[in-house]
Amino acid sequence: MSSYVEKVLMPDEKVYFAASIHWIIYLQGLCITIVGGLLGFYSYSITTIMFGSRYADSFGHILSGAALLITIIGVSFLAGAYVRQTATELVLTNRRIIAKYGFISRATFEIMLSRVTGANFDQTVMGRILGFGTILVHGAGGEISPIDLVADPQTFHRALLGAIEQSQYK
Numbered sequence: 581m582s583s584y585v586e587k588v589l590m591p592d593e594k595v596y597f598a599a600s601i602h603w604i605i606y607l608q609g610l611c612i613t614i615v616g617g618l619l620g621f622y623s624y625s626i627t628t629i630m631f632g633s634r635y636a637d638s639f640g641h642i643l644s645g646a647a648l649l650i651t652i653i654g655v656s657f658l659a660g661a662y663v664r665q666t667a668t669e670l671v672l673t674n675r676r677i678i679a680k681y682g683f684i685s686r687a688t689f690e691i692m693l694s695r696v697t698g699a700n701f702d703q704t705v706m707g708r709i710l711g712f713g714t715i716l717v718h719g720a721g722g723e724i725s726p727i728d729l730v731a732d733p734q735t736f737h738r739a740l741l742g743a744i745e746q747s748q749y750k
Contacts, residue, residue: 584680585671588690597739599670602712602731609657616651620644670727672739674747677717679727689727693747695720699740701733715740 585595619626623643628636667683677696679689697720703713713733717725717740730736 584686584688585669585678588678589673590675593673593675595671595673596743597672597736599672599733599736600731601665601668601670602710602729603665604710604712605661605664605729606658609654609659609661611654612657613651613654616647616649616654619650620647623647670730670736672736672743674743677740679725689725691717691719691725693744696740696744699737699744701730701737703733707733 589595620643624636624640627639627643631639663683667681669678669680671678674693676690676692681687696717698718700716700718701713702716707713711732712729715727715730715733715736717727719725
């Protein structure tokens with residue numbers, strides 16, 4: 581549990597469930613990095629095939645530079661995904677739902693369980709296969725707050741409904 585949740589917990593408030601962002605957020609950066617690495621590794625072979633051995637050296641340098649740039653972009657996407665995953669907190673307590681996003685700038689979503697009128701989760705086919713989805717929290721007043729790319733959203737949804745039921749019978 582990270583520092584934000586520890587700071588905002590009320591007296592006698594207990595954490596029931598902590599969710600995380602799914603690893604799928606790394607996929608884009610990983611694919612770009614792999615493409616850049618393969619392009620760099622095979623740059624001279626590619627230029628030899630395309631332009632012949634006479635121009636392979638000069639075009640190989642250009643292609644190697646482009647591959648390095650692509651790899652750097654991929655690594656920066658990976659770093660951004662890491663920061664996003666580590667800077668996001670999704671917690672269900674016995675009193676409320678807390679979602680905190682951001683590292684330097686911060687956005688939070690907190691709703692008391694007594695104000696939650698329902699919850700759904702949405703998964704695409706890929707989300708079902710890989711185990712991620714969106715939790716949709718319905719609050720009193722009709723607002724819907726989505727929490728995207730939650731790892732194992734069905735377990736979070738089940739824990740949320742259990743916490744709502746327990747809070748109603750207190």
